[in-house]
Amino acid sequence: MKRAAALFLLLAACGPMTLERAEQECFERARLAAGPRGEIGIGMASNGKAHGSVELGISSDWIGGKDPAAVYDTCVMAKSGEAPRRPLYDRPDWKG
DSSP, rough: HHHHHHHHHHHHHHOOOOOHHHHHHHHHHHHHHSSEEEEEEEOOTTTOOOOEEEEEEHHHHTTOOOOOHHHHHHHHHHHHSOOOOGGOOOTOOOOO
């Protein structure tokens, strides 16, 4: 009985996600397709030593020159089985 329940949960996790969640995840992928993103941090420790950090995100979609809107549409469809409710470039939170 426990095996059947575990198998059911495993198969349920493989199914499509909600449209809203797919749009959220794919929005970030589209942002990375529009160009590299990064952060630079510089600080000073209490002992007087300087420290820093660099984080850079580059996607293969950007390297391949893919249109962020096409990346978004394809991603949402693959994850949810539905088309996005609104095209990427029509979203008020898209800054490209």
